[in-house]
Amino acid sequence: MKTKRIPIPSPAPGHERFLTVHEFGQGEHKAYLQAGLHADEWPGMLALQHLMERLIALEADGQLTQRIVLVPYANPIGLNQRLFGKFPGRFDAVTGQNFNRGMAIDSDDLIDRVRSELSDDGEANDRIVRATLRQMVEEQSPAYEIEWLHRTLLGLSLDATVMLDLHCDYDAMPHVFYGDHQRDQGARLGDCLGFPIRLEEDVRGVVAFDGTHTQPWVCLSEATGKPFSRPCFAATLELRGQYDVSDDLARRDAEGILAFLESEGFVRDSGAEHQPPSGLTRAINVDQVKVIPATANGLVTYHKELGSRVETGDHLADIVVLDADGPKRLAVTAPTGGVFFSRTHSHLVYPGASLGMIASDERHIEPGQQLSFR
């Protein structure tokens, strides 16, 4: 393992920040993993610590067959956003920007740069595209600190063959997002992790960090019709809820990730096994996720457990109204059928607040707009 520190320009007099980066193995292909891009999401940070221990041992045994890069905390800016004992780590306090949005590469520019160089040799095409992507990141001229952070992370990750971005939800079943053009790899990843909910997205629309890695390849392929040997596979892993931080869960997730890396040819004979599925497997397009908004303020109590199959009209929750003249509850019913897989842990809700999500049978939002909510 080689460890390096990459500085991010100082945000204020007397301060310095840096990313810590661990690199393992050698080879043409790189697997890149990061945790905590949303700085208030900690289960992935612990999972990478367990994975690191396994990779150190495997490297010593000569079992790494390609490069693996770990960024154990991807957002030192957010880690320092402490406000009265809370960690508002999802948005940058300076710009208001979601740390996991707004870094997409200009695919039209990429197409213009490489179109005339591409041939019928997929491996050669891959190399041209990866070199150009690196060049495009290098040419970025950040101003805000969040832009420096994004440029630095993309400088490490954008030429990867496999990219896994570790997040978590508020209170949720483990689930995974990946492009709907990479269904087989995504399903294999879900199987390795034992994650039952798989959300497949069209990466040609608004993208997060994962889609930033896959969108250029999809756009290039559509625009040029040229072959590519091994475009980047990228996924966002949602490691349950924010409070699900335990060595037991983290060890399991690390083993699942390692099993996937082995299936992708980055390591051999790791002994990592597929993790047992933690619920009924359901793979849907992310457009079929139904977000359930609160229609009143009060305290929410749930009548359905995570992982429950619900039908339209089922009694899902109550909102306990605190400022009525007496005891009062408003029933919240399921607006659609499916698996209730995510809910809030911030129980004092208000109109518009999300009460949870159902992985449903029907489409609820326009394709490509799945990540336009912040």
Ligand SMILES: [Zn+2]
């Ligand atoms: Zn997140």
